[in-house]
Amino acid sequence: MAQDLDGCNAPPSEAAISALATFHGILCAKTEECWRESRAHHARWVEEDPVGANSWSIKVPRHESHLLRPLFRALMAIVCCADYDGEDSTTAGRFPVCLVRTGVEDGLSAPISFHAEVVAHRMKYLSDNVVETTLEAAVDFIMALEAREAAVFGIQPDPASVVEVPMDEEGHELTRLPSTQWVSDEKAAEWGWCGKGRYWDEVWGARFEQRAFRSHKSLLFELQMLREGRELPATLTIGDLTTVFRTEKGEGKDSVSAD
Incomplete structure (x- = not known):
C-alpha cells in the first residue's frame, strides 16, 4: 500500500x-x-x-x-x-x-x-x-x-x-521447561501455550508499555514547568504511577508503581 x-x-x-x-x-x-x-x-x-x-x-x-x-x-x-x-x-x-x-x-x-x-x-x-x-x-x-x-x-x-545446557553451581545439568515466550501468537496456538509465554505477552508486555507511556507524560510535564519557570510539585501521579520530584531530604527523582 x-x-x-x-x-x-x-x-x-x-x-x-x-x-x-x-x-x-x-x-x-x-x-x-x-x-x-x-x-x-x-x-x-x-x-x-x-x-x-x-x-x-x-x-x-x-x-x-x-x-x-x-x-x-x-x-x-x-x-x-x-x-x-x-x-x-x-x-x-x-x-x-x-x-x-x-x-x-x-x-x-x-x-x-x-x-x-x-x-x-x-x-x-x-x-x-x-x-x-x-x-x-x-x-x-x-x-x-x-x-x-x-x-x-x-x-x-x-x-x-x-545453545548451552544450563548447569548448577556443581556443574550438573538443569532441566529447563519449554516456553512460548517471544513466539508468535500463530505458532503458539499451533504448538499449544506452555511456560510463561502468554503471561509475559499479556501482562508484563502491556505493563511495560503503560509505564513507558506514563514516563513520557512525566517528562513532558517537567519540560513544561521548566519553560514556565515554575517549581515542580513534590509528586505527580499519572494513572497508578507516582513520580517523586522532591523529598524532605532533597533526594532526586524516583518513580513508585502501585501495581
Whole structure:
C-alpha cells in the first residue's frame, strides 16, 4: 500500500545525517572491540574455572552468540519523532523515518537498493543514499532484508552452535521447561501455550508499555514547568504511577508503581 509522506516532519539536515553516520561507524568499531575483549575474557575464565564458568547462577554469557551483523553496519534508521505525544504501538507506524545506506556492505549477499520501494511510493529519495519513509514501511523493508540474508547464509549465529545446557553451581545439568515466550501468537496456538509465554505477552508486555507511556507524560510535564519557570510539585501521579520530584531530604527523582 502506498504511504502518504506529505505529513512527515522536515527530514534531518545533511550535516546531521553525516554526523550520525560517523557516530554509527564509531559505534560499530567499538562494539567489535568490546566483543573481542569479552570473548577473550570468557575464554580465560573457562580455562581457569570450567565449573564456575558454566554455573547457571553466575554464568558469563557466551559471546559467540552475539554478532555485529553486516546489515547493522550497512543500514541506519533515523526516527523523526518530534510529533510523538505518547501514542502507542497501534499508531507509531506513521512516524517519519530516514533510512541511510552507510556504504559499508561487506558480508551482505547483495547491495541494498531503495529503488523498488521508491517506485511503489513507500519511500522517496532525499539523496543517493538517503530515503524518507514511515516507521512501518522502514520496519517492513529491514525485515525483508534480514529474510534475504538468512535465505542465503542461514540464521547467524547458527542457533545449534550456541545453545548451552544450563548447569548448577556443581556443574550438573538443569532441566529447563519449554516456553512460548517471544513466539508468535500463530505458532503458539499451533504448538499449544506452555511456560510463561502468554503471561509475559499479556501482562508484563502491556505493563511495560503503560509505564513507558506514563514516563513520557512525566517528562513532558517537567519540560513544561521548566519553560514556565515554575517549581515542580513534590509528586505527580499519572494513572497508578507516582513520580517523586522532591523529598524532605532533597533526594532526586524516583518513580513508585502501585501495581
